[in-house]
Structure formats: C-alpha cells, structure tokens
Amino acid sequence: MFVGIDIGTFETKGVLVDETGAVLAEARRRHEISTPAPGRVEHDPETVWWGDLVHVADALMRHPRAGEVAGIGVSAIGPCVVAADEDLRPLRPAILYGVDTRASAQIETLTRRLGEDEILRRSGNTLTSQSAGPKIAWIKDEEPDVWRAARWFMTSQSWLVAKLTGEVVIDHGTAGYFHPLYDFRRGRWDVAGCEDFIEERRLPRIAWGDRIAGAVTPAAAAETGLPEGVPVVVGTTDSPAEAVGSGVVGSGDLMAMYGSSGYFIRVGETPAAADGLWAAPFVFEGTYVLAAGTSTAGTATRWLADLLALTDQADDVTFARLLELADASEPGARGVLALPHFAGERTPFQDPLSRAAIVGVGLEHTRADVARAVLEGVGHSIAEAILTFRRAGQELSRVVAIGGATKNPHIVGTVSAVTGLRQEVADTAGAAYGDAFLAALGVGAVDRPSDVGRWVGTRAAVEPDRQGRDVLQRDHEDFVELYRSLAPLQHRRTR
Template sequence: MFLGIDIGTFESKGVLVDSTGTVIAEARRRHGISTPEPGHVEQDPEAVWWADVTAIARELTAHPAAAQIAGVGVSAIGPCVVATDAELRPLRPAILYGIDTRATAQIESLTARLGADEIVRRAGNSLTSQSAGPKIAWLKDEEPDVWSRARWFMTSQSWLVAMLTGEVTIDHATAGYFHPLYDIARGAWDTSGCEDFIDETRLPRVAWSADIAGTVTAEAAAATGIREGTPVVLGTTDSPAEAVGSGVVGEGELMAMYGSSGYFIRVGDRLRVGDDLWSAPFVFEDTYVLAAGTSTAGTATRWIADLLDITADRDEDTFSTLIALASESEPGARGLLALPHFAGERTPFQDPASRGVLMGLGLEHTRSDVARAVLEGVGHSIAAAILSFRSADAPIDRVVAIGGATKNPYIIGTVSTVTGLTQVVADTPGASFGDAFLAALGVGAVGAPTDARAWVRERNPVRPDSATQSALTADHDDYMALYRAVAPLQHGRAR
C-alpha cells in the first residue's frame, strides 16, 4: 500500500492506494487562506498543513490495509516560501504561490540588478508573482527580524517532508520556480547576484521527486500513525503531482487542472522557454515542463455563487444550482462579457494589478446572464493560457483535464470550443493519487514513470462544439481586447 497526501489551497486530501492503482480509502479536510493585506495570501503551516497531514494520516492509517504501507508521498501548493528556524519551527505564516503578489518591488529591483536576459538564461523564466526568490527578498526588506532568524527558506511540501523525516529537501520541479536562484540548465542552485538576501546553505537539498528523502521518525510516527521507518519520497508541488496522477508523463501531453485556480503543465523531453509561460524541470530526470496558470477558476465560481446568494448544504448542490441558473441564459450570455481577474491574472498577462470586469451590463440582463458570463469568462481565461503554448513552439498532442470545474460545462466547454482541443477527463483522486504513485516508484513497486497511465481511469471526452464556436471565438477575441483596453486604467487605480 502507498499513502499519498496533498495540501491544496482550500482542501487537503489523502488516499491509500495499492500497487495496481486501486484506491482503498480516502480522507479530506477543508481549510481556508488568510489575506491580511491586499495582495498578501498566506497559510499557517502548523495550524493548516501539519494539522491536515496528521488528521488525514491518522484516519487512513486506521484502515486495516494501512499495515502494508510501504511508502509515503506528499505534495502541496507551491511554490510557497516558508521561513523556519533550525528546529523547523515556522517563523511566520507561509507566503503562497502566484496568487500572492506582494513582491512587485523586489521583482523590479532584481530584474534591474541581474538583467532580464540573464534571469531568463538562468531560470528559464522572467520574474513574476509565481517566483519564490523575490518573496525571500521581500522578507529581507520588510521583515528583517524574521529573515535574520531563518535557518531555512523552503516550500510547503519541503517543510512537511522535513516534519516527517527530519530531512530538508526540495524536488527539482519546485526548485525550478525559485527564480532567479536555480539554474535550470545545470539543475542546481545558483544564488550569484542575490547574496544580499540568500545563500545556498539556507536552501534545501535538491533531488528528484521519487527519490527517498528519508524515513518517518519516531516523533512523526506518534503524530501521524504512520509506522516509524516508512520511506518518504521528496514529493513535489500539487500541480506536477496532479500531472503524474492523471497519467500525463510523456512528450506533448498537457494536464489541465481546473481547481481553485487554473494550472496547465505540458511535458516534454527538452527544455523550452516561452515568453508567457514558465519553464521548469518535471518530476523525472531528463524531462521538462512548460506551465501556465490563471489566478482564478474555482474561486470565481464560488464568488459568483455567493454573490448571487446560491447556497446549499453540499458544494455539489451549490454548483449544480449555479449551472442550472446559467443554462437559462445563452452562449455569450446575451452580450455580457466577464474578465474574471478577481485576484490579478497570470498567463498570458502576468498582471497582478488586473481586476474583474463585467462589460455590457444592461437593464435587460438577469442573474442567469451574470452567472453564465462569469463561467464563460473563466473558460476564456483558461483558453488564453492554453493558447500560449502554441506561440512557444510547444504543440499539444493530448489534453487530460482534472479538477472540480471539469464538471462545469460552461467552463470546460468554452475551453475546448475556443482552443479547438478535445479534452479527456481523468477520473482520479488528484494530486494525492500522484503522490502515491511517486511513493510506489520510489520504493520500486512500479517500474517506470509511464506505468502511471495504467493507474488512471478516464471519463467521456469534452470536444469543441461547432454550434457555439463562432460566438465563443468572437467573445474570446473581445475578452483579449477588453483586457488590453482596461489594463492602463486598472494600473492607474492600483497606484
């Protein structure tokens, strides 16, 4: 048996899986985020991450099959920045991934200091809110006491694996997002030019995701119920784990994750760099990814459901009611167009100052039009991110879609129709399932990364809809034009 645990933005999940990919048991925990200031998005590592890991592990290790657990894998949201002392105690709440946009000044300063071309050469990326390096520099500038007391600057799953094993590690796939501190061509830390806020001795040891980081300590065993001495792999962030868990492991395959935010990973056998995309190593040696992300997806559907006062005891009922309401409108929402940038936007705009817009509102519009416009707007934002791969000479041969919003026909349907891509929907438990596979690979229970495909079950594909293609394609052009038109105004208001 293999235990996989993933810490998501709003929910944590664990699975107990056998070596054939059969899920024996599952467990979940809900949690929230903290936004202490505009642009600041945080979570408490101990009260959220470790509490969820221990609760989920205890629930799953109570299962009779848990006596056979041969390996553990953990993933989590990222890249985050977690500053800890030498005893692994967090010194402040963790700074989250690209939805946290606090380090704008540090991005500008580092880009001016190192040079934009040098940063791209070294990191394979420009600096954005998705980059962890500027957030460490922010700590030096804004919270120097925390920065000076920090022994380690790590990420979410790094800290969790350290709590389980005592070993401070990070996988190459996540280290690749600590721009500009990681040389993507060499696969190693490079802190040159950044010595004023970081040195390599304060960063985790880098290895591959399926490598064994260490074994469960006696203290961790007491807290989690996992047998002492059980091997724990390095793991990775949630998105690469989702890709593995959906069987996306080969050249030209794209994982489209429809979660709280959108995230998209294209796997390849060589390094590619795209202006609007993020380049990084993948979880396996000699593989790379181009990645894209949107800032809102599921969070936008939750927002519009709350705004329209759609509530139910179960999330499934809330969202089915929202979909039913949107169905009372028509494709294109009767001329209403939404820019769903409620927390800025990532690919292709990389604009933390962008905000939401509803264009075309008239007295004739109804709640159903607003609902449909927001759902289709999320689809347009995701389509814009996926279309960015074409400009980077990164053809997409197969799309596997995962996540809760795959059940929303107005989001996933808009994406397929605008991009022209058929999407296979993977029926897997998500990142925790990928974690379990990485654990199985790490201890030798499966032979190769491609064995992940045999673990995955698929649902009916979502194909482009010829009946709505003309309307939605025109709307997509307007979506892009709307962003370009309002961006200067929004940037002015942000000041």
Template sequence: MTFVGIDVGTFETKGVLVDADGEVLAMARRRHGISTPRPGHVEHDPESDWWADVTAIARELMQHPRGSEVRAVAVSAIGPCIVAVDEDLRPLRPAILYGVDTRATRQIEVLTERLGAEEIFRRCGNPLTSQSTGPKIAWLRDEEPEVWERARWFMTSQSWLVARLTGEVAIDHATAGYFHPLYNLRERRWDLSGCEDIVTEDRLPPVQWTTAVAGRVHDAAAAATGLPVGTPVIVGTTDAPAEAVAAGVVTDGSLMAMYGSSGYFIRVGSRPLTDKALWAAPFVFEGTYVLAAGTATTGTATRWLADLLNLTDTDDAVTFGRLLELAGGSPPGARGVIALPHLAGERTPFQDPDSRGAVAGLGLEHTRADVARAVLEGTGHAVAEAILTYERADIPIQRVVAIGGATKNEIITRTVSTVTGLTQQVADSPGAAYGDALLAAHAVGTLAELDPESPWWPEHRAVEPDEQHATLLRADHEAYVELYRALAPWSRARRTGEREPK
C-alpha cells in the same frame, strides 16, 4: 502492500491509501481557508492549515485494515510557497503562497533591473513574476527583516511537511525551478549570482529528484500521524506535477490542464524548452521538463460567484449544481455580457498582478443567469488564453488531459475546447494525492514502468468543441482580451496611486 499520498491544496487537503494495483482503498479530506491580511497578500498557517490536515488525514487513513501495510509515503502541496522556519522547523510567520500572492511587485522590478531581464531568462528560463519565490524572500528581507534574519531555512510547503515527517530537509527540482532567479534551469542547480544579499545556499533546501527517498517517518511524526515508524517518505513535489502524474500526463507533448482553485497547465517534454510567456522547469523525473502556464483564479472564481449569488450550501456538489443550473438559464455568449474573472490578478499570458475583475455589456435586460454564465465563460476564456499561449510559442500539444474539480462545470470546459479547438480528455481521477501514491510506489520499485495504459491511470471522457457556437465564443474571446487591455492601465493606476486626489 499499500501507499499513502496526501496533497495539501489552497482550500482542501486530500489523502488516499492505495494498494499495489492502484486501487484506492480509503480516502480522507479536510477543508481549510486562506488568509488575506492585506490586498495582494495570500497566506496559510503551516501548523493549523498544513500539518494539522496531514496528521488528521494520515490518522484516518491508518484506520483502514491495511493501513499497517504502508510501504511508502508521498506528500504534495501548493507551490511554490515560501515558509521561513527556524532551526527546529518552527514557522516564523504565515506561509506566503504561490502566484496568487502578489506582494513582491517592487522586488520583482528591483531584481529585474539589477540582474537584467535577459540574464534572468538565460539562467531560469523564466522572467520574474508573482509565481517567482526569489522576490518573496527579498520581500521578507525588506519588510520583515527580523523574520528574515532568524530564518534558518526558506522552504516550500511540501518540503516543510516532509521535514516534519522525517527531520530531513530537501526540495525537488520541479519546485526549485520556480525559485527564480535562484535556480539555473539547464544546469539544474542553485545559482545565486547577484542575489547573495537575498539568501545564501545554505539556507535553501538541498535539491533532489521527486522520487528520491528524503528520509523515514521518525518517532514524533509517527505518534502524530499514525504512520509506521521508519516508513520511507519521498521528496515529493507541488500539487500540479502530482496531478499530471495522476492523470497519466508523463509522455512528450502531453498537456495537463488542471482546473483547481487556480488553473495550472503542464506540457511535458524531454528537453528544456523556454518561452517568455511560459514557465519552464524540470518535471518530476530526471531528463524530463515542463513548460507551464497558469491562471490566478478558476475554481476560486466559481466559489466567489456562488457566494456572491447566495447559492452556497454545506455540500459543494449542491452549491456548484445550483450555479450551473442558474447559468444554464442564459444561452452561450451570455447575451452579450463579457466577464474578466481576474479577482486576484492574472498570470499567463498577461502576468499582471494588478488586473482586477470586471463585468461588461450589462443592460437592464440582463439577469442573474446572464451574469453567472458570463463569469463561468470568462473563466473558460482565461483558461483558453493560457492554453493558446503554447500555440503562439509554436510548442506542439499532442494530447490534452483535463483534471480537477472545475472540470465538472461543463460551461467552463466547453468554452475552453471551443475557443482553442482542442478536444480535452477529462480524467476521473482522485487527483494529486493519487499521483503522490503513484510516485511513492514508483520510488520503491513497486510500479517500475510508468505506462499510461496501466490500470493505475483513469479512464477519460471527451469534451469536444461546440461547433454550433464556435464563431460566437471565439469572438467573445477576442472581446475578453480587448477588455483586459482596455482596463489594464486603470488597474495599474489603482496600485500606483495615480487615481488618488491631488
């Protein structure tokens, strides 16, 4: 008996074939890019970026001798995204990505004024931000009315992929919880009050729990993927909850810190806590909730830096090894250089899509190593500031488990632990695709109990605060926040055109 998990990320899709004991029998991956047709617009092509990856990876996994034993399939993907599709599930335009896409700023302002900030927060447990999908549907209505009119469904990434596999349309509560202001958190249902001109409920996928079986692989999908006809496919979720499950973050008070292309942080709880600086949503299991936070760029900033400094190799391990070696030539604190890595705006706690990157404190004495270290430490400061938001909201964190590719960058992770004072347990896990396989096994009863001590969950290594440089790095963190506040009015003026010649 085996299980397939596939996760579609911002730049890469990964898949695993796992047996009933949690052993990974096979892995596959494919890279893809993003499209940025205009400032603030970040998109994927669902067919060539998502479906092509899923079919290729599934076919590769099915080549394993135990591929024919697949008992269930789960797919996760980046989100919340918006993909408008017709009756036949054909995308009508490129998919609009999650919070890194900031195009709907005006719609956020209009909806907040119309509904009232307090009513939105009461209904959704969240303010409207670039992470909210409701304003992006409104953007389609306002800017591309022909697409909006033709759309039969407004789906998200994994819901569209599950529909392609099964023909059944569904979305999980954990993702629907980010369709603010269209989802009622406490009642756990669609609530379109005051938004009827944006979308009607019959154009949104029915909401189910992540581990419900959405449907079974149909003939056409089996031919495309190699998956056996009739294999159960669960509703699935976005990549971050799947990452949390993969890391064993399933107990009350645990925090998953995902160091991916962007940063994402999930604190699991047994009741729906809310705070205006954090995102509240259901978790993947009934009766569980999350308070989440996010940064706009984490791994993306490091890749941008490596490309900028001409360190890029075809092998990512070589690329990031070069970057870490270069940055290691500068001491902690980067000799007074401070970087703001807001290359695509910033999310928690600033929720500022207009913020942009900066490097401050440069002098003739500084080197490429100082700039490299400053950007890496700045990325750590961004993560730390998001995690510190929980402390300010008086939300206790019992345990931090870090996961994701950027955890290999010790400058980033050590900066985070030092600034927050928290020890991080770094999980050596295959990631969200593994969490998908675990959820699929749980859905069909093979993995009945979700015990973090189970062999399905990985071992950890600890990242402790650097007490020797704590005073310096915490002072730098204050400087990071001050730099953002100083530049925020300038960044906002760039968007509004106030800086343009009269």
C-alpha cells in the same frame, strides 16, 4: 500499500492505494486562506499544513491494511516560501504561490540588478509573482528580524517532508520556481547576485521528486499514526503531482487543472524556455515542463454563487443551483462579457494589478446572463493560457483535464470551443493519487513513470461544440481586447 497526501489551496486530501492503483481509502479536510492585506495570501504551516496532514494520515491509518504501507508521498501548493528555524518551526505564515503578489518591488529591483536576459538565461523565466526568490527578498526587506532568525527558506512540501523525516530537501521541479536562484539547465542552486538576501546553505538540498528523501521518524509516527521507518519520497508541488496522477507523463501531454486557480503543464524531454510560459524541470530525471497558470477559476465560481445568493451548506447543491441558473442563458451570455481577474492574472498577461469586470449589461439582462458570463469568462481565461503554448510552437498531442471545475460544462466547454481542442477528463483521485504513485515508483513497486497508464483511466471527453464555437471565439477576441483596454485604468485604481 501506498499513502499519498496533497495540501491544496482550500483542501487537503489523502488516499490509501494498493499496488494495482486501486484506491482503498480516502480522507479530506477543508481549510481557508488568510489574506491579511491586498495582494497577500498566506497559510499557517503548523495549523493548516501539518494539522491537515496529521488529521488525514490518522484517518487513512484506520484502514485494516494500513499496516502494509510501504511508501509515502506528499505534495502541496507551491512554490510557497516558508521561513523556518533550525528546529523547523515556521517564523511567520507561509507566503503562497503566484496568487500572492506582495513582492512586486523586489521583482523590479532584482530585474534591474541582474538584467532580464541574465535571469532568463539562468532560470528559463523572467521574474513574476510565481517566483519564490523575490518573496525571500521581501522578507529580508520588510521583516528583517524574521529573515535573520531563519535557518531555512523552504517550500510547502519540503517543510512537510522535513517534519516527517528530518531531511530538508526540495525537488528540482519546485526549485525551478525559485527564480532567480536556480540554474535551470545545470540543475543546481545559483545565488550569484542575490547574496544580500540568500545564501545557498539556507536552501534545501535538491533531488528528483520520485527519489527517497528519508524515513518517517519516531516523533512523526507518534503524531501522525504513519508507520515509523516507512520511506517518504521527495515529492513535488500539487500541480506536477496532479499531472502524474492523471497520467500526464509523456512528451507532448498537457495537463489542464481546473482547480481554485488554473494550472497547465506540458511535458517535454528537453529544457525549453518560451515567452509567457514558465520553464522548470518535471518530476522525473530527464523530463521538463513548460507551464502556465491563471489566478482564478473555482474561486470565481464560489464568489459568483455567494454574490447571487446561491450558496448552500453542501457544495454540490450550491453549484447545481449555479449551473441551473447559467443554463437559462445561452452561449455568449446574450452579449454580457466577464473578465474574471479577481486576483490579478498570470498567464499570459502576468498582471497582478488587473481586476475583474463585467461589461455589456443592460436592463434586458438577467441573473442567468451574469452567471453564464462569469463562467464563460473563466473558460476564456483558461483558453488564453492554453493558447499561449500554441503560440510558442509547443505541440499539444493530448490534453487531459482534471479538477473540480471539469464538472462545469460552461467553463470546460468554452475552453474546447475557443481552442478547438478535445479534452479527456481523467478518472483520478488527483494530486494525492500522483503522490501515491511516486511513492510506489520510489520504492520500486512499479518500474517506470509510464506505468501510471495502468492506474489512470478516462471518465469523459469534451469535444469542441460547433453550435457555440463561433460566438465564443468572437467573444474570446473581445475578451483579450477588454483586458488590454481596461489595464491602464485598472493599474491606476489598484496601485
């Protein structure tokens, strides 16, 4: 038996899986983000991450076969920054991934200091809100007492694995987002030019995500109910774990994750950098990814449901109401167009100051048109991110869609209509399922990454809709022009 636990932006999920890939037990726990100031998004590691892990692990360990657990995998949102002391106590709330845009000044400073070409050579990326290095610099600049007291600067799953095993380790894939502190092609830390805010000894050791980090300690076993001494793999962030859990491990495969935000991973066999995309190692030795991300997807639908007074205590009722309302409109939302940049935007614009807009509304329009426009706007945002791969010359041999928003035909359908791509919707339990597979691989219960194909199936496929394709492709051109036209005004109003 294998345990996988994934901490997401708004929910933690765990699964208990046998050696054939069958899920025998699941457990979930909801949580919230903290937004203490504009551009700042945080979690409390102890109450959210560890508290959720304890809750979910305890629930899974009530299964009759829990005593057969042979390996554990953990993933979490990232790249986050956790400043912790020698005893792994967090010294401040964790700074989340690219949705947290607080380090804009540090990005500018480091880019001037090192030079964009050197950063790109070293990291395979330029600096953006997705970069963890500038966030460490922000702590040094804005909270010097915390910075001085910190023994470790870690990420989410590395902190959780350390809590479970006592081993401070980070996977290559997540270390690859600590730009400009990681040498992408040599696969090691390189803090040259950044010594004023980080020393290599304060960063975790680096290993591949499917390798064993250590074993569950007696203290962690007592707190979580997980068996003492069971191996724990190094793990990775939620998105690569989602890719593994959806069977995206082959060269040319693209994972399209429709979650609270959008995230997209294309797997390859050689390190490559491309303008507008993030380059990083993947989970397994000798594999690499180019990745993209949007800032809002499912969070926009939640905002929309609240705005239109559709919210019910049961999420499935809320979103059924939203879909029913949007169905009353038509493709193109009768001329209403939405830019869903509620928290800025990542790929391809990399613009933390962009904000949402709804245009083209007249007295003739209804709540249904607004609902349809926002859902299609999320689809346009995701489509633009996926098109960035194509512009970079990256072949997409297979597209696998996962996440809660795959149940929304107006979002997923817009993406296929605009890109012309067929999407397979994976039948998977998500990142936690990928974690369980990594645990099985780490202890030798499966032989190779491609064996995940025996675990994962497909529950649906989304084809480009000929009827709505023309109008949605025209709308997409206007979508990009809308962003570019509004950007100067948005920047003045949000600085």
